[in-house]
Amino acid sequence: MVARQQQPVSPPPGPQHVYRRRRAVAAIVALAFLALAVAALSSHGGSSHATAKAAAAPARPPVKHTSVEAQALSRAAEERAINHVLSYTPAVRAGGTQGNEVALTFDDGPGPYTQQLVAELDRLGMHATFFAIGREERYFSAGTLAEIRSGDVIGDHTESHPMLASLSAHDQYEQLFEQIARIELLEGPRPRLFRPPYGSFNATTYRLLHHLHLLMVLWSTDTEDYTLPGPAAIAQNALAGAHPGAIILMHDGGGDRSQTIAALPAIVAGLHKRGLRPVTVPRLMLDDPPPPGQPLPTSLAGD
Numbered sequence: 001m002v003a004r005q006q007q008p009v010s011p012p013p014g015p016q017h018v019y020r021r022r023r024a025v026a027a028i029v030a031l032a033f034l035a036l037a038v039a040a041l042s043s044h045g046g047s048s049h050a051t052a053k054a055a056a057a058p059a060r061p062p063v064k065h066t067s068v069e070a071q072a073l074s075r076a077a078e079e080r081a082i083n084h085v086l087s088y089t090p091a092v093r094a095g096g097t098q099g100n101e102v103a104l105t106f107d108d109g110p111g112p113y114t115q116q117l118v119a120e121l122d123r124l125g126m127h128a129t130f131f132a133i134g135r136e137e138r139y140f141s142a143g144t145l146a147e148i149r150s151g152d153v154i155g156d157h158t159e160s161h162p163m164l165a166s167l168s169a170h171d172q173y174e175q176l177f178e179q180i181a182r183i184e185l186l187e188g189p190r191p192r193l194f195r196p197p198y199g200s201f202n203a204t205t206y207r208l209l210h211h212l213h214l215l216m217v218l219w220s221t222d223t224e225d226y227t228l229p230g231p232a233a234i235a236q237n238a239l240a241g242a243h244p245g246a247i248i249l250m251h252d253g254g255g256d257r258s259q260t261i262a263a264l265p266a267i268v269a270g271l272h273k274r275g276l277r278p279v280t281v282p283r284l285m286l287d288d289p290p291p292p293g294q295p296l297p298t299s300l301a302g303d
Helices: 015-056 068-086 114-124 134-150 169-185 203-212 231-240 258-273 281-287
Strands: 101-109 129-132 153-156 215-217 247-251 277-279
Touching: 068 215, 068 281, 101 134, 101 258, 101 281, 114 134, 114 258, 129 134, 134 153, 134 169, 153 169, 153 281, 169 203, 203 215, 231 247, 231 258, 247 258, 258 277, 277 281
Parallel strands: 101 129, 101 247, 101 277, 129 153
Antiparallel strands: none
16 A cells, blocks of 8 residues: 655744735725725815816806797796786886886887897897887898897887878778788797887777787887987986886887997996896886776877
8 A cells, every 4th residue: 555645734824924914905905095085085176176166267247148948938927927917908108116127118120220239238138129110121120130039029010100090990900910910920929019109099009909919018218319319318318217117218210320329338337226127028017017007098199
């Protein structure tokens, strides 16, 4: 019988060998904790840096243009506000007096100065209401398209700017409806507001406005910019009648409107200094409508 060869047996590790192994494991664990700490610190530092950077960044100026969805929601709310005002009155001279808003309105366009005026409103971050004459769209529709793109409001100022009270019911209807059709052909929102040329209207006008779901918008302050008194006088006239709920009348068509455009910065600055905010007529009707029970306006033309 051959004796089985005995495999050599490794001696048990000595104290020095055990110490070295434990020291290696401890180093590995320490490195792992160090990596985790560095990652956490790096994340926290980046977040703090981003926060500090955001805090230090200058505030962005107000942007006039909003998203399509926001514009649609705002327009729907303003449509409801117009309907609400129409439920108790067919015409307004001003809004309420409880807020801090005034409405800037422009008549007799579009014209050769309309696009420049819209650009100035854009620069100032303002919206306005334009009461447009239908026949002028044949020549200056680019101005109305600029208003639509900018989000301004377009109202009905008749087809050819006549004294409405002197017309038959049929002719008054044609004057109102033709202008509406022209704005819709330009893919603008159907006008819900109407301003009578020369402030001329009668009971027939009221009946037709009811049929067409139009709110008559007169004014509380006339800048008389059509007399070309100079930018300073136009601004002074606007601010003299500025108060909560005021509706200020100016013009973007019908003549040289360079003085009106030049007056806009002073008008806006003066309103802001008084704590007043320029808005559109529908926005004024939404935020601070006139109270019910006001006397019904009569023709400003005396007819």
